[in-house]
Amino acid sequence: MLEIRDIFKTYDNKLLLRGISFSVSKGETICLLGASGSGKSTLLRMIAGLEFPESGQILFNQIDLAQTPPHARDFGLVFQDYGLFPHLNIFDNVAFGLKMRNIPAEKINARVAEMMDLVNLQGFEKRKVTDLSGGEQQRVALARALAPQPRLLMFDEPLGALDKSLKEDLLNQIRIILHKTKIPAIYVTHDQDEAFTITDRILLLHGGEIIRDGAPENVWANPNSVHAARMLGIGNVIEGEVARLMDESGRMKVKTSVGIFEVSCKHTHKKNEKISLLVQQFPSPFRRGARGEVSDEIKLKVEDVLFKQDQFQVKTRGGLVIHLKDAPKIGQIIRVKVKVECLS
Amino acid sequence: MQVNSLNHGDTETLRKKILRAFVSPWLPRVSLWLAPILFLLSFFFLPLSKILILAFNTSALTKTNSQLILSTLGFTFYQATLSTILTFILGIPSAILFSRFNFRGKSLLRALTAVPFMLPTVVVASSFNAIFNQHGLFSFLFPSFILHPSSFILILSAHIFYNTTIVIRIVGNALTRLDPKLEAAARSLGADTFRVWKNIILPLLRPSLLAAALLVFMFDFTSFGVILLLGGSNFSTLEVEIYLRVLKLPNLPLAALLSIVQLIFTLIFSILYTRTINQITTQTAPRFSLANKPKTIKEKFFVATFCLLLSAFFLLPLLSLPLRSLTRLEADRGQRGEVQYGFTTAYYIELLINRRGSLFYVTPIQAARNSLGYASLTVLLSLALGYPAAYALAKPTRLEKFLDPLIMLPLGSSAVMLGLGFIISFGRSLASPWFVPLAHTLVALPFVIRTLQPALASIPERLRQAASTLGASPFRVWQTVDFPIVSRATLSAATFAFTVSLGEFGATLLLTRPEYPTIPIAIQRFLSQPGGLSFGQAMAMATLLMILTTLAILAIEKLRLPNSGEF
Numbered sequence: 001m002l003e004i005r006d007i008f009k010t011y012d013n014k015l016l017l018r019g020i021s022f023s024v025s026k027g028e029t030i031c032l033l034g035a036s037g038s039g040k041s042t043l044l045r046m047i048a049g050l051e052f053p054e055s056g057q058i059l060f061n062q063i064d065l066a067q068t069p070p071h072a073r074d075f076g077l078v079f080q081d082y083g084l085f086p087h088l089n090i091f092d093n094v095a096f097g098l099k100m101r102n103i104p105a106e107k108i109n110a111r112v113a114e115m116m117d118l119v120n121l122q123g124f125e126k127r128k129v130t131d132l133s134g135g136e137q138q139r140v141a142l143a144r145a146l147a148p149q150p151r152l153l154m155f156d157e158p159l160g161a162l163d164k165s166l167k168e169d170l171l172n173q174i175r176i177i178l179h180k181t182k183i184p185a186i187y188v189t190h191d192q193d194e195a196f197t198i199t200d201r202i203l204l205l206h207g208g209e210i211i212r213d214g215a216p217e218n219v220w221a222n223p224n225s226v227h228a229a230r231m232l233g234i235g236n237v238i239e240g241e242v243a244r245l246m247d248e249s250g251r252m253k254v255k256t257s258v259g260i261f262e263v264s265c266k267h268t269h270k271k272n273e274k275i276s277l278l279v280q281q282f283p284s285p286f287r288r289g290a291r292g293e294v295s296d297e298i299k300l301k302v303e304d305v306l307f308k309q310d311q312f313q314v315k316t317r318g319g320l321v322i323h324l325k326d327a328p329k330i331g332q333i334i335r336v337k338v339k340v341e342c343l344s
Numbered sequence: 345m346q347v348n349s350l351n352h353g354d355t356e357t358l359r360k361k362i363l364r365a366f367v368s369p370w371l372p373r374v375s376l377w378l379a380p381i382l383f384l385l386s387f388f389f390l391p392l393s394k395i396l397i398l399a400f401n402t403s404a405l406t407k408t409n410s411q412l413i414l415s416t417l418g419f420t421f422y423q424a425t426l427s428t429i430l431t432f433i434l435g436i437p438s439a440i441l442f443s444r445f446n447f448r449g450k451s452l453l454r455a456l457t458a459v460p461f462m463l464p465t466v467v468v469a470s471s472f473n474a475i476f477n478q479h480g481l482f483s484f485l486f487p488s489f490i491l492h493p494s495s496f497i498l499i500l501s502a503h504i505f506y507n508t509t510i511v512i513r514i515v516g517n518a519l520t521r522l523d524p525k526l527e528a529a530a531r532s533l534g535a536d537t538f539r540v541w542k543n544i545i546l547p548l549l550r551p552s553l554l555a556a557a558l559l560v561f562m563f564d565f566t567s568f569g570v571i572l573l574l575g576g577s578n579f580s581t582l583e584v585e586i587y588l589r590v591l592k593l594p595n596l597p598l599a600a601l602l603s604i605v606q607l608i609f610t611l612i613f614s615i616l617y618t619r620t621i622n623q624i625t626t627q628t629a630p631r632f633s634l635a636n637k638p639k640t641i642k643e644k645f646f647v648a649t650f651c652l653l654l655s656a657f658f659l660l661p662l663l664s665l666p667l668r669s670l671t672r673l674e675a676d677r678g679q680r681g682e683v684q685y686g687f688t689t690a691y692y693i694e695l696l697i698n699r700r701g702s703l704f705y706v707t708p709i710q711a712a713r714n715s716l717g718y719a720s721l722t723v724l725l726s727l728a729l730g731y732p733a734a735y736a737l738a739k740p741t742r743l744e745k746f747l748d749p750l751i752m753l754p755l756g757s758s759a760v761m762l763g764l765g766f767i768i769s770f771g772r773s774l775a776s777p778w779f780v781p782l783a784h785t786l787v788a789l790p791f792v793i794r795t796l797q798p799a800l801a802s803i804p805e806r807l808r809q810a811a812s813t814l815g816a817s818p819f820r821v822w823q824t825v826d827f828p829i830v831s832r833a834t835l836s837a838a839t840f841a842f843t844v845s846l847g848e849f850g851a852t853l854l855l856t857r858p859e860y861p862t863i864p865i866a867i868q869r870f871l872s873q874p875g876g877l878s879f880g881q882a883m884a885m886a887t888l889l890m891i892l893t894t895l896a897i898l899a900i901e902k903l904r905l906p907n908s909g910e911f
Contacts, residue, residue, distance in 0.1 A: 050528050070531040071539075077532040083525035087547045096543070097533035141529075148534060 001026050001184055002047070002152055007056035009042060016042060018208040020056070024152070027182040029175075031195040033231070034205030040188045043205075044154050047186070049073050060151065071100070076145030076183075080157040082137040084129045090116075090140055091125035097148035115143035118177060135166040142174065146181065153178070153185040159194060171197050192232055196220075204228050226276045226343045235280030236320045237343065242273045254342075257318040259298045265342035276343040281322045281336060297337050302328045373741065376732040380751065380789075383729050387782055388754050391765025398600035398768055409598050412585070413605055420581040423496075423571075424564035427503035431560050434504055434657070435511025441650045442512055443519035445643070446635045453651060456658045458509045462897045463890060464847025465569025466864040470886035471661035472502050472574055473871065474668035479879040481664055484673045495575040502570045505661060507560045514559070518552035518624065519545075520635075551623040558617040566610060566758045569849040569864075573871060582606040583850070586760050590854055596768060603761040614756050665890060669883035673876065691880035706859060708885055711866035714777075715846055718862060721781035722845035723838045726788045730837065733789075734796035755790045762786055763854030777860045783851040788841035795840055799833030836903035843896040846889065863889050 007020040016039040024030050034040045045051040047058055049070035058065045065073060076097075077083075084093050094115050098108045116122050119139040129137065138158060145153060158174070159167045175198055178185050187198050195202055196216045204212040204219070206227045212219055223229040229237050240256035251264045254277060261277065269275055300316035305327050307313075312327045314334075328334050442454055460468055475482045476498055522545065530544045546553075568583035577588055582602055589599035638647045672688040695708040706714075733751060736744055754762070762783050770779065803826055811821045849864045856865055863885055870882035 045528070048528065048532050050531065069536070070528075071534045071536045073532070074534070075532055077529060079525050079529065081523075081525065083523065083529040085526060085530070085544060085548075096530065096535075100530075100534035100539060144529075144533065150532075 001061060002186075003057075003059040003062075004043075004047070005057040005059065007043070007046065007053045007058070009039065009046065009051075009053050011039070011042065016208055017053075020205075020208075020210060022203055022210060022213060024184045024186060026184060028201065029178050029185040029187060029199050030201045030203060031187045031189065031199035032203050032205055033189060033192060033195045035231070036190055038205045039208060040205050041156050044077070044156050044186065044188055047152075047154060048075055048077050074148070074151045076148070076150035076153045078138070078141050078145050078153070078155045078158045080160040082134075082141045082161075084137055084141055084144070086129050088129070089125070090121070090127050090129065090132070093129065093140055094125075094144045094147050096144060101148060111147055112143075115147045118146065118180075119143045119173070134162050135170055138162065138170060139173070142177070146177070146183075150183065153183050155185065155187045155189075157189055158187075159191075160189075167194070168197075174198065204231055206231060223278070223343070229278050229343060235278050235339075238277050238279055238319065240275055240277050242269050242271050242275060245269075245271060250342075258300065258316075258320055259296070261296055261340040263340055263342045278341045278343050279320060280339045280341075282339045283337075296340055297335055299333055299335055302330050302332045302334060305330060373736060373744070376736040377744075377747065380729045380733040381747075383785075383789075384751065384754075387766070387786055388757075388762075391762070391769040392757075394768045395600045395603055395761070395765050398597050399604040401597050401600075403597050405601070409601065412598070413602060416580055416582055416585045416602065417605060419579070420565060420583075423499065423503075423579070423581060424561050424567075427500050427507070427564040427567075428557055428561045430500055431504045431507045431564075432511060432557065434653075435508045435556070435560075436515060437646075437650055438508060438654060439512050439516035439519060441647060441654075443516045444635055445647050446637050447647055447651065449651075453654060454512070457512055457654060459662065459894070459897075460505050460658065461507070461509045462843070463893055464864055465567075465849050466573065466847070466867045467665070467886050467890045467893065468502055468505060468661070469570050469573035470867060470871070470882055471665040471890075472498050472505075473879075474664040474883055474886075475661060477879070479673065479876055481668055481671070481673075496579065498574045499567075499571055499579065502574060503564050503567060505658070506567075506570070507563055510560050510563070511556045514552050514556040515549065518549050522548060551620050555617060555620040555624065558613055558620060562610060562613045562617065565613070566606070568758065568760055573868060583758055583760050586758075586764060587850075587853065590760075590764055590767060596764075599764055600768065603758070603764055606761065607757060610756050610758070662890075665883060666887045669880065669887040672880070688880075691877070691884035694877065694881055695884055706861055706866070708863075708866050708881065711861045711863050711885075712888075714860050715862040715864075718777075718781045718784060719842045719845040722784040722788055723841045725781060725785040726792045726841040727834065727838060729785065730789055730792035730796055731834075734793045734800055737793065737797045738800035751793060752790045754786045759783075759787060759848065759850030760854060763851040766851075766855055777857065779855050780852055780860070780862070781845070783855055784845040784848050785841075787848060787851065788844040791840045791844060792837040795837040796830075796833050799829055803829055832903050836900050839896050839899050839903065843893055843900075846896075847893060 002024040004020055004022050007017055008015070009017040020043060022030070032040045032043065042051060046053050049065065049068060052066075060073075085096065088096070091112055094112045095108050098111055103111070112125065113122075116124065119142055121136065121139055121143070124132070124136070124140070129140070132140065141158075155174070159170055162170065171194060178198075187195070189195055199216065202212070202214065202216050202219050203210050204227075211225055212223065212228045219228070220232065220234065223232055223234055226237055229235065238256050238258065240254040240261070242252050243255040243260060244253040246252055246262070249264065250266065250268065251262065252269065254261050254263055254275065256277060258279070263277065265275070300318065300320060300322070302314055303317055304315040305312050306315075307327070308323070311323045311325055314322050314324055314328060316322065316334075322336050324334075438457065442450065474480055526544055526548070527540055530540045535543060565581075566583060567581070568587070571579050571581055571584055572587065577584060577592070580588065582605065586599045586602045586606070589595045589602065638644045669691055670687055670689065672686060672690065697707065733747075737748055737751075740748065766779055766783060807825050808821050811825050812818070816824060846862075847864060848862075849868070852862050852865055853868070856862060861869065867882050867885045867889070870878045870885065
């Protein structure tokens with residue numbers, strides 16, 4: 001339905017987006033994951049028609065939207081700090097989009113009531129925006145965006161300002177609503193937990209490009225690049241030097257600060273070339289972690305121990321960080337099983 | 345009364361209690377307040393009470409008087425309303441221009457629109473005279489031009505000239521503070537530009553629009569110098585009428601009554617203004633500026649037109665004044681036959697000469713000397729009174745918070761009224777040259793306190809504590825911590841007081857003795873005299889005053905705490 005073709009955009013004389021292309025199909029929720037300042041919000045604003053790309057096209061149902069002003073695009077937008085109209089009450093906020101479409105009053109009343117049901121805010125119609133909590137405000141914002149039945153919904157870090165428990169609640173509500181309404185959605189965030197919960201498809205935005213596009217489980221299993229692994233915080237990314245090429249298929253021995261590993265790389269590398277390796281602890285201490293076979297066992301010297309939630313985060317010489325159930329002593333040598341992959 | 349009923353032992357402890365209560369925490373505070381409060385009591389509240397007593401005298405409340413008051417009030421309202429509407433017609437598009445668009449020279453143009461607000465009324469009036477007066481450039485260049493603006497139009501233009509910056513500031517700031525997300529949300533919900541303005545922006549700007557309107561109206565309502573100098577006594581607003589009833593057609597009870605009427609209205613406006621200002625909620629500051637380069641042809645046309653219009657409107661008077669002061673346009677006194685048009689420095693040279701040899705005529709250079717003397721006295725007095733008050737207000741106790749609006753009260757009353765109060769309280773015969781700097785101090789004091797107080801409050805106690813734990817003696821603490829911050833603020837406050845005194849017109853006009861005129865009074869005298877030479881000299885003096893004031897404004901800007909907004 002929505003198709004983004006080769007978008008370029010400069011901001012403050014710097015190239016912010018360099019050739020972004022992707023599409024969103026019917027009923028699909030995609031998630032743009034990227035650090036702050038990576039241009040994800042700008043991309044949303046361009047899709048909404050509030051900003052313009054230097055080059056590239058934005059199409060909806062094969063129609064180029066370049067000449068369509070924002071108010072005629074029929075795309076809903078939900079912001080991090082809600083963007084509710086402070087001078088209007090809850091009812092008038094939710095009804096705003098309907099009024100702009102000159103819908104008769106009784107239909108507006110019915111639709112607003114329906115929306116208030118959907119976001120569990122029955123009876124809030126006459127309240128002031130400022131009387132609501134952050135989570136309630138965001139639900140109003142969601143209802144407001146949904147009320148005119150937009151062709152596409154866009155979320156710009158919608159839960160960024162909320163605390164953790166509220167976040168999870170609202171995230172689930174959004175997920176259920178998106179499933180129910182079948183409205184295609186773009187969800188922008190820098191929080192991977194949100195991204196993995198909400199979406200069918202994750203797009204990693206880095207350096208103005210989409211460096212990974214795929215289902216959450218595939219992205220996690222194969223980050224495919226240093227940036228992706230770093231962004232997702234998967235394992236440890238360490239530098240190594242190719243010590244010996246073993247065969248034509250890309251198997252090689254790589255020397256690193258924590259030992260020599262045998263890996264297979266997709267790209268060809270020369271001897272003595274510096275490459276990056278992804279070193280993941282195995283079995284993973286996390287829900288989503290390394291899969292597959294164990295490749296190596298390494299010895300590490302403990303440098304620092306931190307208590308994190310229900311386990312100990314252990315920093316070791318060479319810069320590897322691992323997680324253990326029991327606290328080791330500083331200076332102690334520990335044995336850890338790891339899975340090592342080639343990232344470059 | 346209660347003390348009488350107590351026995352000796354109790355009085356002993358009571359005395360101790362009183363001593364402890366007053367001496368320890370109170371005495372230093374009281375000593376801080378003593379001078380400023382005494383000053384305000386004797387030179388503001390006493391005159392005010394005298395005006396009140398005189399106004400409610402039976403001789404004031406006659407039928408003819410009330411008819412005069414009503415008609416004067418009517419005209420004052422009429423001209424203020426008209427001025428406010430016209431100011432908004434120019435101000436609102438300008439506010440949009442500055443808050444929504446980026447273009448080359450934007451900050452310069454913005455600064456230009458703010459210049460008149462700081463200029464003395466005589467300078468602004470002289471500037472408009474320099475163009476439109478019968479001796480003005482306009483009359484010379486287009487002698488047969490049909491649309492010679494009437495005095496009334498000149499007065500209105502001068503009011504617009506003065507107050508447009510208020511609209512640009514208040515409404516423009518509100519526009520830039522407006523969360524751009526609201527507009528984005530409205531657009532994405534299907535609102536076109538017109539509906540975004542009608543349903544979102546205008547309702548959210550309402551308090552700011554109202555506040556700006558009230559402030560502009562208040563300034564137009566109490567405008568004095570501009571009306572007197574551009575319109576003469578034909579346009580009798582409340583202020584002009586008070587002046588007339590003091591100096592020209594003496595009737596002090598009527599003048600008192602007029603100023604009470606005026607005071608009541610300014611009080612009402614101030615209360616309304618404070619209320620609306622409190623309604624202006626500070627919205628979350630937008631992360632990015634809404635201002636963009638104009639893109640569409642419509643936008644470009646709008647930006648170009650308004651840049652041109654604003655530059656012309658604000659530059660023309662400001663440039664015409666110095667231009668006219670250096671141009672001979674008509675025959676001077678005693679000059680026969682062919683008139684030599686063109687460049688001349690004669691008006692400036694004439695400033696130094698007492699050509700008439702008259703005893704009552706004071707040379708302009710003497711007026712300048714008077715002005716500088718008065719201004720220096722004002723600086724000293726207002727700093728001496730303002731410092732302790734600002735120091736106390738930097739960390740006010742609950743009681744002192746009540747004193748704050750009291751100290752600001754003279755700002756709300758008009759200068760003419762201050763002069764009237766002095767005359768009633770101290771008698772015209774008593775009007776020694778000292779009363780002018782006293783009146784100037786009254787006007788300057790609120791500015792001085794408002795400048796010093798934030799600087800004094802900005803010094804964190806922790807800095808002083810840190811300095812003293814590091815071994816600095818109290819003097820060294822003051823020298824190393826307080827002084828660097830306070831010295832800038834003091835200079836800035838001093839410049840403020842100096843500028844206020846230099847340009848003050850209303851009170852001075854009423855209080856000054858003929859032999860001690862100030863620069864503005866001398867300008868007014870020159871303007872009211874016939875002949876090209878007098879007019880030229882008025883232009884020359886006004887130019888000098890404009891240059892002096894501009895330099896002072898620049899100094900104040902330079903001296904402003906670089907990060908005063910952060911504290």
